[in-house]
Amino acid sequence: MAIANGGQIDHTTAKNRVVYSSFNLWSGFLFGIGLVAFIDEAVFHQLLHWHHFYDKSTTDIGLVSDGLFHAFSWFATVASLFMYANLRRRKGLWPKRWLGGAFLGAGAFQLYDGLIHHKLMKLHQIRYDVDILIYDLIWNITAVILIAIGVFLLLRTRKTSKKIKAER
Amino acid sequence: MHHSEHAEKMAIEPLYAVVLLTGWILYLAAVFVSSKKHRPWPVYRSFLWSAGILCIMLALIGPLANLAHSNFIAHMAGHLLLGMLAPLLLVLAAPITLLLRTLSVPSARRLARLLKSRILFYLTHPITAAVLNIGGLWVLYTTDLYVYMHQNQLIATVVHLHIFLAGYLFTAALIYLDPMPHPFSFVYRSVVWILALAGHGILSKYIYANPPNGVSRAEAEAGGMLMYYGGDAIELLIIVILCAQWYKVTRPRIVA
Numbered sequence: 001m002a003i004a005n006g007g008q009i010d011h012t013t014a015k016n017r018v019v020y021s022s023f024n025l026w027s028g029f030l031f032g033i034g035l036v037a038f039i040d041e042a043v044f045h046q047l048l049h050w051h052h053f054y055d056k057s058t059t060d061i062g063l064v065s066d067g068l069f070h071a072f073s074w075f076a077t078v079a080s081l082f083m084y085a086n087l088r089r090r091k092g093l094w095p096k097r098w099l100g101g102a103f104l105g106a107g108a109f110q111l112y113d114g115l116i117h118h119k120l121m122k123l124h125q126i127r128y129d130v131d132i133l134i135y136d137l138i139w140n141i142t143a144v145i146l147i148a149i150g151v152f153l154l155l156r157t158r159k160t161s162k163k164i165k166a167e168r
Numbered sequence: 169m170h171h172s173e174h175a176e177k178m179a180i181e182p183l184y185a186v187v188l189l190t191g192w193i194l195y196l197a198a199v200f201v202s203s204k205k206h207r208p209w210p211v212y213r214s215f216l217w218s219a220g221i222l223c224i225m226l227a228l229i230g231p232l233a234n235l236a237h238s239n240f241i242a243h244m245a246g247h248l249l250l251g252m253l254a255p256l257l258l259v260l261a262a263p264i265t266l267l268l269r270t271l272s273v274p275s276a277r278r279l280a281r282l283l284k285s286r287i288l289f290y291l292t293h294p295i296t297a298a299v300l301n302i303g304g305l306w307v308l309y310t311t312d313l314y315v316y317m318h319q320n321q322l323i324a325t326v327v328h329l330h331i332f333l334a335g336y337l338f339t340a341a342l343i344y345l346d347p348m349p350h351p352f353s354f355v356y357r358s359v360v361w362i363l364a365l366a367g368h369g370i371l372s373k374y375i376y377a378n379p380p381n382g383v384s385r386a387e388a389e390a391g392g393m394l395m396y397y398g399g400d401a402i403e404l405l406i407i408v409i410l411c412a413q414w415y416k417v418t419r420p421r422i423v424a
Contacts, residue, residue: 071365075407082411090420
C-alpha cells in the first residue's frame with residue numbers, strides 16, 4: 001500500500017516508512033515513557049500531592065530505581081522529540097507506528113510503576129488513608145489498555161510494512 | 169581561633185577574584201588577537217564565557233558565599249552555580265578552540281599533542297569524568313568532609329576547585345564543542361549521562377532523608393529539593409544540546 005500524496009503516489013514515503021520502521025517505534029516508545037513520567041510527577045506529586053518522590057527512606061533499591069527511571073524519562077522525552085524531527089526530515093515518519101510505540105511505552109511505564117514501584121518495592125502508594133484497591137485497579141487496568149492499543153497499532157503497521165516489502 | 173579563620177577567609181577572596189578576572193581577561197585578549205588573525209570569533213561566546221566567570225564569582229565571593237558557610241540552601245545554590253551552570257557556560261564558550269586559534273603554530277601543535285595524550289584520554293573518558301564528578305559529591309555529603317570544609321580554608325578551596333574542575337571535565341566529556349581527539353558515540357555518552365544523572369538525583373534525595381553532619385533537617389530538605397529540581401533544569405539544557413548535536417550530525421546528506 002503506497003501513500004497517496006495529492007493525487008500522486010508517493011513511493012518515497014512508503015519506502016522510507018519501512019526503512020525507518022523501528023526508528024518510528026522507538027521514538028514513540030521513548031516519548032510515551034517520558035509523557036507518563038511527566039504526568040505522574042506533575043499531576044500526582046505536585047498538583048494533587050497524593051504521593052511524593054520519596055515516601056519511604058528505608059528502601060534503598062527503590063531509591064535507586066526511582067532515580068534511574070527519572071533520569072531515563074527526562075532524557076527519553078527530549079531524545080524522542082529529536083528522533084521525531086529526524087524522521088520528518090528524512091520523510092520517514094509513520095504516525096500510526098509512532099503512536100503505537102507511544103501507547104506501548106506509556107502503558108509499559110505505568111504498569112512498571114503500578115506493579116514494581118507501588119506493590120513489589122512498596123516505594124509509595126498512589127494515595128494514602130483510602131481504600132487503595134480501587135486506585136490500584138484503575139491504575140493498572142489503564143496501563144494494560146494502553147499496552148493493548150499500542151500492540152494493536154504496531155501489529156497493523158507491521159502488516160502494512162510486510163505488504164510494502166512484498167510489492168517491491 | 170575565630171579571628172584567624174576570618175582573616176584566612178578575607179585573604180582567599182581577593183585571590184579568587186584575581187584568578188577569575190585573569191581568566192576573563194585572557195579569554196577576551198585571545199578573542200582580540202584571534203579575531204585579528206583569522207575570521208572574527210563569535211561574540212556570543214565571549215558573553216557565555218563572561219556569564220560563566222560571573223557564576224563562579226557569585227559562588228565564591230560575596231554575600232552568597234558568606235551565607236553558604238552557615239546555610240545549606242545557600243551552599244547548594246553555590247554548588248549549582250559552581251559545579252553545573254558555570255562549567256556548562258564555559259564549555260559552550262569553546263576555550264580550547266580559541267586557544268588553538270590564538271597560539272602560534274608550533275605552540276598549537278604542542279597543545280594538540282597534549283590533548284591527544286594517553287593521560288588526557290583517560291581523564292576525559294565519560295566514565296572517569298562522571299565518577300570524579302558524581303563520586304566527589306557523594307564523598308562530600310556522606311562523609312565528614314562537609315564539616316571539615318567549613319573549619320579549614322584550605323580544604324574548602326580544594327573542594328571548590330574539585331567541584332568546578334570535575335563539573336567542567338564532565339560537561340566537556342559529554343557535549344563536544346572543543347576538539348575531542350578520542351570521541352565516544354552519542355549512545356555511549358547518553359548511557360553514561362543517564363547513569364550520572366540518576367546518581368545526582370539519588371544523592372539529592374539521600375540528602376533530603378539523611379542530612380549531612382552539621383545540617384538541620386529543614387535545611388537538608390530544602391537543599392535536597394533545590395539540588396534535585398535545580399539539577400533537573402540544568403541537566404535538561406545539556407540533554408537538549410547533546411540531542412541537538414546528534415540531530416546535526418545525523419542530517420541526511422545528498423550523495424553526489
